[in-house]
Amino acid sequence: MPLSMVSDGEEFLIKKINGKEEVRRFLENLGFVAGAQVSLVSKISGNLIVQIKDSRVAISREMAQKIIV
Numbered sequence: 001m002p003l004s005m006v007s008d009g010e011e012f013l014i015k016k017i018n019g020k021e022e023v024r025r026f027l028e029n030l031g032f033v034a035g036a037q038v039s040l041v042s043k044i045s046g047n048l049i050v051q052i053k054d055s056r057v058a059i060s061r062e063m064a065q066k067i068i069v
Contacts, residue, residue, distance in 0.1 A: 001068070001069060002064060002065045002066070002067065002068060002069075003038065003040070003048070003050070003064040003065070003067040003068075003069050004048065004061050004064035004065045006040050006069060007040065008040050008041065008042055008043070009039065009040065009041075010039060010040065011037055011038070011039040012037070012038055012039070012069035013035060013036070013037055013038075013069065014032060014033065014034055014035065014036045014037075014038055014067060014068070014069055015034060015068045015069060016034055016068045017032060017033070017034070017066060017067055017068070018066045018067075018068060019066040023063070023066060024066075027063065027066070027067065030052070030057055030059075031052045031053045031055070031057070032052065032067055036052060036053065037052070038050055038051065038052045038067070038069065039051045039052075041056060046060070046061045047059065047060055047061065048060075048061065048064045050064075
């Protein structure tokens with residue numbers, strides 16, 4: 001299931017990252033790698049704030065759809 005479809009406060013393990021190589025590399029630099037634990041903090045006007053590796057990151061809904069949990 002894509003990260004964009006999860007509920008606030010739930011924790012998930014990332015299974016895989018879809019998309020072009022440049023998108024996957026960008027997300028990897030932010031800490032979104034297979035096996036990492038991620039939780040959704042909130043959704044604000046289509047964008048998501050997620051907690052990953054002791055930091056909060058804001059990503060767009062389009063980016064969140066490429067992250068499979």
